[in-house]
Amino acid sequence: MERTRLVFSGSGGQGLVTAAIILAEAAIVHDGLNAVQTQSYGPAARGGATRADVIISNARINYPMVVQPNILVCLTQEAYNRYAATIRPGGLLMTDTRYVKIERKVDAQQRELPIYQTIMEKIGNPAVFNIAVLGALLGLRPLVSSASVMAAMGKRLPPAMSDINRQALQTGLAMTGTQQG
Amino acid sequence: MERTRLVFSGSGGQGLVTAAIILAEAAIVHDGLNAVQTQSYGPAARGGATRADVIISNARINYPMVVQPNILVCLTQEAYNRYAATIRPGGLLMTDTRYVKIERKVDAQQRELPIYQTIMEKIGNPAVFNIAVLGALLGLRPLVSSASVMAAMGKRLPPAMSDINRQALQTGLAMTGTQQG
Numbered sequence: 234m235e236r237t238r239l240v241f242s243g244s245g246g247q248g249l250v251t252a253a254i255i256l257a258e259a260a261i262v263h264d265g266l267n268a269v270q271t272q273s274y275g276p277a278a279r280g281g282a283t284r285a286d287v288i289i290s291n292a293r294i295n296y297p298m299v300v301q302p303n304i305l306v307c308l309t310q311e312a313y314n315r316y317a318a319t320i321r322p323g324g325l326l327m328t329d330t331r332y333v334k335i336e337r338k339v340d341a342q343q344r345e346l347p348i349y350q351t352i353m354e355k356i357g358n359p360a361v362f363n364i365a366v367l368g369a370l371l372g373l374r375p376l377v378s379s380a381s382v383m384a385a386m387g388k389r390l391p392p393a394m395s396d397i398n399r400q401a402l403q404t405g406l407a408m409t410g411t412q413q414g
Numbered sequence: 415m416e417r418t419r420l421v422f423s424g425s426g427g428q429g430l431v432t433a434a435i436i437l438a439e440a441a442i443v444h445d446g447l448n449a450v451q452t453q454s455y456g457p458a459a460r461g462g463a464t465r466a467d468v469i470i471s472n473a474r475i476n477y478p479m480v481v482q483p484n485i486l487v488c489l490t491q492e493a494y495n496r497y498a499a500t501i502r503p504g505g506l507l508m509t510d511t512r513y514v515k516i517e518r519k520v521d522a523q524q525r526e527l528p529i530y531q532t533i534m535e536k537i538g539n540p541a542v543f544n545i546a547v548l549g550a551l552l553g554l555r556p557l558v559s560s561a562s563v564m565a566a567m568g569k570r571l572p573p574a575m576s577d578i579n580r581q582a583l584q585t586g587l588a589m590t591g592t593q594q595g
Contacts, residue, residue: 274442
């Protein structure tokens with residue numbers, strides 16, 4: 234059984250909930266996996282913090298919360314400070330260089346990527362940052378096919394944005410050195 | 415401690431995930447409550463079934479899945495057949511007359527509403543069905559203020575649709591005999 238426990242963490246307005254839903258729907262509808270996607274809002278959310286969890290598995294998923302992620306994406310310093318210590322040994326920690334300064338070593342692969350900066354240079358629209366983050370993640374870990382992500386994006390995102398979202402996904406994938414269909 | 419355990423059930427394309435996120439975000443950001451919102455996708459999802467859970471509480475929420483909802487919304491016959499028996503005694507079962515034929519009595523308040531038909535007559539756009547469902551629900555159970563829902567809609571829905579969405583929310587609220595600011 235393979236199981237991916239993923240946490241997107243950052244602030245409201247970065248589009249993490251949307252990214253998580255697109256990933257989960259790509260996994261289930263198009264790639265035939267099981268997935269659970271959760272937003273857990275507590276007092277922290279009122280301060281602007283956002284966290285969206287996705288579990289993807291080829292088997293049944295009973296408990297939907299992620300306690301120790303094997304993939305952790307941190308898009309604010311606060312999110313990094315709060316969650317970095319929870320990562321599973323051998324996991325992947327992905328951060329954006331604009332928002333997070335890495336302050337310690339964790340027992341995981343650490344990838345600091347200038348996703349926000351690249352998106353602003355190449356596309357110039359911060360609204361697609363979340364999709365570029367998803368692309369970069371899929372470049373590092375091919376959890377689902379990019380064709381499936383495109384299909385899920387078509388369902389969840391405004392049609393008027395489809396070209397720019399595809400560009401953002403490809404930009405994210407290309408940043409991590411991966412070419413996908 | 416008050417705790418609402420709510421399940422929206424129906425089919426893909428009815429906008430249930432969006433309705434659930436708007437409700438949860440209205441609860442947490444604007445009304446100061448705690449909320450957890452979950453999509454659980456299994457083999458059933460591939461057949462077109464969708465289920466989105468929301469738990470709202472004024473206390474901490476530990477387990478995020480709803481096992482026995484006290485509010486159950488069913489928007490397909492299949493969803494009704496699957497979930498009607500899970501409702502808590504004394505709860506609320508809300509169905510849409512276009513999609514669901516009530517086949518048995520449950521120990522709960524049953525409300526069959528022509529939400530889809532009303533939306534098509536008054537607004538003529540099925541894309542806002544989910545918001546009308548949310549409005550009707552809030553007319554029956556004022557879980558969050560409609561001002562909070564409007565604010566959360568502004569964050570989650572396309573700006574071009576804001577007028578028609580507000581209309582849909584008011585139409586839903588009005589169907590259940592409630593006037594809210």
